[in-house]
Amino acid sequence: MSSPSLDRFRSRLAGAVREEPNPFGDTVFRVEPSGLRDVLRSLRDEHGFDLLLDVTAVDRLELPDSKPRFDVVYILRPSVGSERVRVQCRPPDEDLALETVSDLWKSANWAEREVYDQYGVRFRNHPNLKRILNHKDFVGHPLRKDYDIKKQQWLSEPDDLMDEMRKLRGGAEEEESESVLLNIGPSHPAMHGALRALVDLEGETVRHTVPEIGYLHRGFEKSAEKGTYTHVIPFTDRLNYCSSVMNNIGYCRTIEKMLGIEPTARAQTIRVVLLELGRIMDHLVCVAANLVDVGALTNYWYLFNERERIYDVIEALCGARLTHCYVRIGGLAHDLHAGFEEGVEGILRELPKALGDVERLVARNRIFLDRVVGVGAISAEEAISHGFTGPCLRACGVPNDLRKDEPYYGYDGYDWNVIVGTRGDAYDRIWVRMEEMRESMRIVAQAMKKMPGGPVNVDDKRVSLPPKTEVYGNIEALMNHFMIIMEGIKPPAGECYGSIEAANGELGFFVVSDGTGKPYKVKVRPPCFYVFSAFPRLTEGGMIQDMIATLGSLNIIAGELDR
């Protein structure tokens, strides 16, 4: 991928920075630790890469070139536009530390904490280098290759978070302070079960917020390294579990990119239909839960009825309502069933009625408007600095949508619009989702009309299981089947980043392959991790009830947040 901006950057490369060839077409620059900050700042300020998508690390202990051991990866993207750049840097083993970039991008704050937590790489001058996903009594760094996956560590008392709160309060002792400390979550109805915030309240006004996550950290990355590439697909279901099939597609798209496979036309169209149905499902849950949190309970039943309708169609398709596991590398598990079209037509007929009901209840309701208009507002620049993507960024007025910026599966052939807000507050985030559901319906209708025939799996021996008649008929098909199942699909060795526009934003997968059938590393770029990192900024200065309305509008799904 090349652009005038990157070409300018390339022409100015000096000794400390060199471009690394990547077998999958990604743009990767390798930097020495001393030059890291300058390169990143230059990319941000002079070349327009203002969105830091993710920071992660690779433990190269079991790869050929394993000294220095850790390779820290920074994935960047411009906020409007789609090309991606990776900057990679290997800190020395004797002094496993790099300079922080959390002052350049606010999204680096939590991303670097995660790298420290999982790999043990420290970041100098980081404002709060503390564990983020694992608990405070955890010893060791679980994603290192020498950490045994089954070694459990128990926790006896939760973290009281007072170290962070004292820093925010400026070191004032609790007894002298005028304000009240209140702990909200994780067991709280508005916190969706797995988020915690310690708030410093002055009356009803929030002065400081200390969020804590990791209450659903289930070890996705470490589990993904245990089995084959296909074994990872059920784990991806449970990332953003409100729209499971989107995660499947994002992951399979990345592996297909590594293998150089393009799914068949039929598979692509079916994937588009499922992506948009998944988007509708996710937005239904988000809006329903958000409206319940602000007190509008009836909408929950209206919207969940529609979700049941979609569940019925998807259950008939793949057997599961919520965790689909329908997509495979190279295509789909099987073709559509006989009643799929009628089912989808039913959804497209009934969903507008439900959305209309909800609109009539809340769109001009004074109480609802007072609760959400102007609440939790954030400017576009700050949102980009925090790493926002998806509806939360579009609500700030930035037309950032991968389906338009980097079209895949024929999205540029459909007639639809990107929905953009103006103020970046909770109202805009809710309304962007409501309108996106309508746009998704348009895409589904167009895709169903143009559904091509043909097979759903590519005819590629590396990935597609041969038909059972062949497997029981001749030895080559039997061996092929055996190798794919037992040894797994084998993408070429190397590192690849692929992504889709999921319901919450850019869902990316950074996959490292060592050439065998087991993934070496699968890192998820979770959209709501970065959105939630802005939570203190969104809630400080507002009232405690505004915090609840804001949180609902962000659509934080803990499965994706904590992985």
Place this chain on the structure above:
Amino acid sequence: MGLREIENLSGSGVLTTRLDAVLRWGRRNSLWPLPYGTACCAIEFMAVVASPFDLSRFGAEVVRFSPRQSDLLIVSGTIVHKQAVILRRIYAQMAEPKWVIAMGACASAGAFYDNYCTLQGIDHVIPVDIYIPGCPPRPEAVLHAVTELQRRIDAGVPPRSQRTEGSA
């Protein structure tokens, strides 16, 4: 317990069996769930409470997120070690009689998250009355679990919280 004293006072078992039956009837028909939902099973639980499956038909409509106001703890979702401390405390803060349903494979036994951070089943920290298998279980399975619990309450089976030794 209070029932024994009443029995001694009246001299016969008739009054207490009547009373017992009334109490059991009351308890089974007014189970107030505490949906301790962390992950995907919580979304399925939300679908159980929504209209097509409607948990409120069985008296369990009033979901209360406070342990002080509920008597049925439905753990729906994976419990990791960080969350286990919280779960233990919430369970301890519930008043007797209390029942626990482990909804889904993760709460029952850790499911396929056999790794460094996941609790391999909530029965490592709290006693469980009913386990619901599934990933996630269908809403009918959850309704089956609640009706089975009601049948047990009717049959006079004490909750697991009262059958274990020590301070559990």
Place this chain on the structure above:
Amino acid sequence: MNGYAPLILVVALALITPAMLLVVSNFLGARRTERTKGEPYECGIPQPAPPRRAIPVKYYLVAVLFLLFDVEAVFLYPWAVVYRRLGLFGFVEMAVFLAMLVAGLVYVWKRGALEWD
């Protein structure tokens, strides 16, 4: 005596129901004690700080204003029951009462006491 029967019924219910809830459930319920059971509920975390002594004065203001206007509403009810018998005199009397309180409301409104911040 007839007129008092509903009142006596309401008072009886108001006394008996809480008594039943407290006494009977205390007597018939199971009991197990545990250290954490008695601690305040704070979403599963031990309480970060003991509750403070002083409360912001804004709460007091809202409470007092509410009390005033609530009692005014309470006075309207018996007047509504007998206003026909009182006739014009009663109407004027009530209007004066309400006018004084509305003046107070306007003053409070203009002074910004109804704004939270």
